[in-house]
Structures are given as structure tokens and as C-alpha cells.
Amino acid sequence: MIDFWFAIGSTYTYLSVMRIDELAAGVEVRWRPFDIRHVLIAHDNIPYAGKVEKSAYMWRDLQRWSDAYGLSPRFPAPYPLADSPQANRIAALAAEEGWVEPYVRATYRRWFEDGQCAGEEPNLSASIAEAGQDPARVLAEANSPDGHARLLAVTKRAMALGVFGAPTFAVGGELFWGNDRLEDAIAWAKSGGLASRG
Amino acid sequence: MIDFWFAIGSTYTYLSVMRIDELAAGVEVRWRPFDIRHVLIAHDNIPYAGKVEKSAYMWRDLQRWSDAYGLSPRFPAPYPLADSPQANRIAALAAEEGWVEPYVRATYRRWFEDGQCAGEEPNLSASIAEAGQDPARVLAEANSPDGHARLLAVTKRAMALGVFGAPTFAVGGELFWGNDRLEDAIAWAKSGGLASRG
Numbered sequence: 001m002i003d004f005w006f007a008i009g010s011t012y013t014y015l016s017v018m019r020i021d022e023l024a025a026g027v028e029v030r031w032r033p034f035d036i037r038h039v040l041i042a043h044d045n046i047p048y049a050g051k052v053e054k055s056a057y058m059w060r061d062l063q064r065w066s067d068a069y070g071l072s073p074r075f076p077a078p079y080p081l082a083d084s085p086q087a088n089r090i091a092a093l094a095a096e097e098g099w100v101e102p103y104v105r106a107t108y109r110r111w112f113e114d115g116q117c118a119g120e121e122p123n124l125s126a127s128i129a130e131a132g133q134d135p136a137r138v139l140a141e142a143n144s145p146d147g148h149a150r151l152l153a154v155t156k157r158a159m160a161l162g163v164f165g166a167p168t169f170a171v172g173g174e175l176f177w178g179n180d181r182l183e184d185a186i187a188w189a190k191s192g193g194l195a196s197r198g
Numbered sequence: 199m200i201d202f203w204f205a206i207g208s209t210y211t212y213l214s215v216m217r218i219d220e221l222a223a224g225v226e227v228r229w230r231p232f233d234i235r236h237v238l239i240a241h242d243n244i245p246y247a248g249k250v251e252k253s254a255y256m257w258r259d260l261q262r263w264s265d266a267y268g269l270s271p272r273f274p275a276p277y278p279l280a281d282s283p284q285a286n287r288i289a290a291l292a293a294e295e296g297w298v299e300p301y302v303r304a305t306y307r308r309w310f311e312d313g314q315c316a317g318e319e320p321n322l323s324a325s326i327a328e329a330g331q332d333p334a335r336v337l338a339e340a341n342s343p344d345g346h347a348r349l350l351a352v353t354k355r356a357m358a359l360g361v362f363g364a365p366t367f368a369v370g371g372e373l374f375w376g377n378d379r380l381e382d383a384i385a386w387a388k389s390g391g392l393a394s395r396g
Contacts, residue, residue, distance in 0.1 A: 043249055051241055053362040057373055064372075068392040164251040174262075175255055180378065194266040 001028045002189050003170040005158050006104070007036030008091060008118045009084030010166040011058060014073065014108050015065055015179040021101070023182060027189045031100045033091035034158040035151050036166045037084060043164055049080070065179070073112040081111075085151065087119035089142040090128065092151045103131040199226045200387050201368040203356050204302070205234030206289060206316045207282030208364035209256060212271065212306050213263055213377040219299070221380060225387045229298045231289035232356040233349050234364045235282060241362055247278070263377070271310040279309075283349065285317035287340040288326065290349045301329040 004020060006013045020029060040046050048055045059076050066073050081087070087107060094100040106127035110116040116123040125135035141147055158168075162175055169176040169185030176185040187195050202218060204211045218227055238244050246253045257274050264271050279285070285305060292298040304325035308314040314321040323333035339345055356366075360373055367374040367383030374383040385393050 043251065045249060045252065051243060051362070053241065053357075053360045054243065056360060057362065057375060060373075061375075064392055068395045070394070159251075162251045162254060164249070164255065175258075177255060177259075194262055196268070197266045 001030070001171070002185055003030050003032050005032045005034055005161075005163050005166060005168040005170060007034055007084065007166040008087035008104065008107060008111075009036055009081045011062060011077070011079060012179040013167045014112050015062070015069065015071070016167045016182055017104055017108050018071055019069060019179075020182060024186050024189075027186055031091075031095055031104065032154065032158070033088050033095055033100065033104070033151075034163070034166070035085055035088050035155040038152070038155050039159055039164060042159070045164065047165070074115060075112075077112045078115060078117045081117050081119050083117075083119035085119070086124070086142065089147045089151045090124070090138060092154055093138065093142050093147060094131065094133075095154075096150070097133075099131045099133060103127055103133075106130040199228070199369070200383055201228050201230050203230045203232055203359075203361050203364060203366040203368060205232055205282065205364040206285035206302065206305060206309075207279045208234055209260055209275070209277060210377040211365045212310050213260070213267065213269070214365045214380055215302055215306050216269055217267060217377075218380065222384050222387075225384055229289075229293055229302065230352065230356070231286050231293055231298065231302070231349075232361070232364070233283055233286050233353040236350070236353050237357055237362060240357070243362065245363070272313060273310075275310045276313060276315045279315050279317050281315075281317035283317070284322070284340065287345045287349045288322070288336060290352055291336065291340050291345060292329065292331075293352075294348070295331075297329045297331060301325055301331075304328040 002024060004016070006016065048058060062073070063075055091100055091104055094103045107118045107123055110123045110127060111118040124139070128135045128138045161170060163170070165177050167179055167182075169182060171185050171188045174188055176182070176188070184194055187193070200222060202214070204214065246256060260271070261273050289298055289302055292301045305316045305321055308321040308325060309316040322337070326333040326336045359368060361368070363375050365377055367380060369383055369386045372386055374380070374386070382392055385391070
């Protein structure tokens with residue numbers, strides 16, 4: 001079992017969203033959205049804002065990984081997102097209702113491949129509809145007081161586990177931070193350890 | 199050719215220092231120490247100070263990697279170092295004079311395996327002596343105005359290349375940040391790309 005803690009708004013999460021189903025075949029994966037912005041602010045740990053060199057590295061690194069994975073994003077994608085919490089409120093509702101995967105894949109595809117910001121229209125309603133849901137119902141529910149409380153609750157659960165960034169893969173008590181640790185998390189879920197590299 | 203930009207004081211650099219010679223066999227590696235503290239302050243990017251969850255993750259992650267690599271550190275090692283710049287001034291001198299590798303390996307071994315802070319006695323003189331040099335001469339030279347200027351000059355060179363963390367492996371214009379990207383840097387140096395993971 002892998003808990004896939006992710007947040008729409010995280011760039012590297014795109015690579016995991018597009019890969020995890022095929023890669024983790026045979027291992028149960030729970031998609032667990034949370035509010036990364038809340039966590040980063042609480043930890044005073046804003047990874048890219050104002051950091052020119054690190055941001056340039058991120059886009060180049062994402063392109064190299066995308067090439068290696070056979071993905072075709074258009075970089076740079078809009079970043080940061082103005083309303084990632086709204087996208088994550090929808091994802092948290094979707095996780096409860098059982099349609100989180102198609103929604104998240106749809107919204108990332110629009111964000112990274114079509115240049116439409118996740119968390120904003122037209123991406124929002126189109127991605128909800130693509131997941132087979134009614135946008136008006138979902139937006140009303142996600143933006144209600146209950147919708148805000150739901151995202152805060154799962155975010156606090158993530159923080160209690162020690163999650164400080166996205167994506168994070170949790171296997172029992174072991175955390176693996178970053179898309180490039182997805183393979184390690186799967187190996188740990190299957191065998192209780194990392195592959196030896198000695 | 200790989201430029202191995204590193205800074206004594208970086209924890210993940212331990213894993214690269216202990217692995218790079220064997221792993222990069224057949225590829226020329228230049229060991230290029232710089233002052234990570236200078237870079238982090240300039241970029242307002244202090245990665246672990248005050249960050250409880252991220253620090254706990256770092257030590258656990260270092261232990262998992264060490265197990266996978268067959269290394270035997272004693273964790274947690276003293277961190278952060280009080281005088282990493284002194285250690286890096288010595289490394290910068292050593293790089294000019296041709297004894298950087300044995301010095302850096304010796305000082306990391308004492309730091310991570312014996313609990314002796316790099317950049318301070320008794321680690322300093324013992325590691326210099328293990329690299330075949332006279333500690334009195336080296337310390338006088340590294341702490342002279344020329345010694346300070348030497349480290350600042352190489353640090354500015356690193357920053358001009360876009361280096362923002364340690365270790366960073368530079369292959370032509372491509373940067374790979376982090377010990378866990380060493381294999382990618384070697385693949386790039388050999389073939390001009392990452393191994394396909396599609």
C-alpha cells in the first residue's frame with residue numbers, strides 16, 4: 001500500500017500523476033490530495049519563489065524527465081498557480097467520492113500540455129466534466145465551508161505524518177519525497193527496503 | 199567530463215564523495231569545492247534550519263541510502279557544521295595542489311563515521327595529514343587572505359553556472375542537483391541524455 005500525497009500546484013507531481021498507475025501495478029495506491037501551500041507557509045519553506053537559478057533548474061529538469069518518460073508537456077507551464085487550493089478542494093472531494101484519478105490527470109494534462117491553469121476556468125469545469133461529474137454541483141460543494149474544512153483536515157493529517165513537500169509517497173512509516181523516489185517507494189512497498197546499490 | 203561541485207558541510211555530499219570514484223570509472227571527474235553557505239545566504243535558501251520534518255526526513259533518507267550503498271555512517275552526525283568555510287578553503291587549496299580527493303574523503307569519514315566536525319580540530323589536521331600534507335602549512339595558507347579569496351572565486355564561478363545546492367554535477371551546460379542524480383550525470387556524460395524510462 002502506498003499513500004500518494006500530492007497537491008495540484010506542484011510541478012513535479014505532474015510526472016508522478018502520469019506514471020503511477022502503470023508503474024505501481026500490483027500495489028494498492030491511495031491518492032491523497034492536500035494543500036501544499038498551507039504546509040509550505042507553515043514550515044516557512046517556499047521552494048521556488050524568487051529563486052531564479054533553482055526555478056530554471058526545475059523546468060530543465062522537468063523537461064529531461066519528461067523526455068525520459070515519453071511525456072510531452074509544453075514548458076514552461078503557468079507557475080505558480082493563483083488558486084491551487086480550489087483545485088485541491090475539488091481533489092479532496094473527488095477522493096471521497098471516488099473520481100480523484102481522472103480529475104487530477106485531466107487537470108494536469110490541461111495545465112502542463114495546454115497551458116490552462118489548474119484551479120481556474122476553463123480547466124476547472126472541463127476537468128470535472130471529464131471525470132464524469134457535474135461542475136456546478138462540484139464547485140458548490142468544494143467551495144462550501146465543508147469543502148474548505150475537508151481540505152484542511154487532510155492537510156493536517158499529512159503534516160502529522162511528517163509530509164513537508166509534494167509529491168510524497170508514504171509506505172507504512174517510510175516517506176519518500178519527490179517524483180524521482182516513486183520507484184523507491186514501490187520497491188519498499190513490495191520488499192520492505194531499497195534495492196541494493198552497493 | 200563531470201564537474202563535481204560540492205561543499206563540505208552538505209550531508210548528501212557524503213554519499214557522492216564515497217561513491218563517485220568507482221561509479222564514474224571511465225569518465226573524467228573534476229572535484230570542485232565551493233562555499234555552499236555563501237550561495238545559500240545569497241539565494242535566501244537555507245534548506246534545513248528550523249525545519250523539523252524536513253531534517254528528520256533527511257537523516258532517515260541518508261540512512262536508507264547508506265544501507266543501499268553499503269556505507270556505515272553513524273547518524274545523526276553533527277550538523278550543521280560551525281566552520282564549514284574553513285574546511286572548504288582547505289579543499290579549494292587542495293584542488294589547486296592535487297590532493298583534494300583524499301582530504302575530502304578523510305574529513306567526511308571522520309565527520310560521518312567518527313562524529314568529528316569537519317572544519318574543526320581534531321578532524322582538520324588529521325585529514326590534512328592523511329592526505330600527505332603538513333597541517334601547519336595548509337592551515338596558514340588556507341586562512342590567509344589568498345585562501346579566502348580562492349574560495350570566494352570558485353564559489354562565484356559555481357554561482358555563475360547556476361549552481362544553487364550541493365552536490366551538483368555539471369556536464370557541459372547540464373546541471374544535476376543531488377547525490378541521487380549522480381547516475382544521471384554519468385549517463386549524460388557518456389551518451390548525452392538520460393536513460394529512457396518510458
